């Protein structure tokens with residue numbers, strides 16, 4: 439495991455970008471899930487016996503939690519909606535990997551899901567930790583402060599000292615928000631990948647008021663999360679040809695906005711998520 443993830447250079451459409459390589463921290467626990475779960479990773483084994491969480495069945499946060507729980511020898515139970523037989527049969531993807539790391543899954547009926555998830559919080563014992571969907575939690579702050587310190591240190595090097603802007607895509611917005619709060623001297627660009635900007639702002643404001651240096655770029659087109667778009671696959675392929683693979687859910691929209699709406703030097707914080715690409719590429723193959 440890297441102590442400090444390096445910064446690589448990438449040229450896209452004739453423009454130089456810098457990439458904070460959080461994708462290569464660990465095969466299961468990488469990207470922003472590593473940063474967001476940093477506090478949990480530092481927690482002594484005997485603090486808990488069990489971790490529970492909930493959300494989508496191909497979630498990157500789910501896989502990261504499964505990896506931590508295996509490492510800590512904590513039981514890990516994940517609540518999700520009914521899983522399709524197709525996903526169950528796949529021998530790749532986050533669900534498959536997480537099962538192999540010892541995750542237990544509880545499938546909930548669609549109409550019971552919300553109520554059941556709310557009730558989880560009420561029946562916790564002291565040895566059990568509940569982690570909200572996607573790891574959207576004020577605990578994420580510590581890990582992102584560590585990331586901020588690394589960036590600040592690395593930016594002292596001459597080759598990076600001209601960079602004034604940083605970018606990373608948003609789901610819950612936890613990563614972008616805490617990064618912006620930890621690095622007030624830099625502009626932080628993000629895009630909403632789940633819902634629109636208004637929804638993203640509400641999610642962020644539940645954690646902290648939004649600082650001035652955090653700029654939410656509005657995608658040109660309304661993209662729905664986990665849907666397939668030709669321009670997403672196209673930019674994914676271009677980036678891969680330039681030397682670095684990015685995820686197919688969040689990164690494409692961030693890159694399209696960066697290319698379309700910014701012109702200065704940008705450090706892109708790689709948010710990981712490559713373990714989900716196999717199933718996404720499989721879906722693209724069968725598209726149309």
Ligand SMILES: *Cc1c(COP(=O)(O)O)cnc(C)c1O
Pocket residue numbers: 469470471498499572607608609610611612613614685688689709710711712
């Ligand atoms: C989870 C995730 C995000 C979104 O992170 P938030 O902190 O929820 O905004 C972005 N990119 C990848 C690859 C992710 O797995």
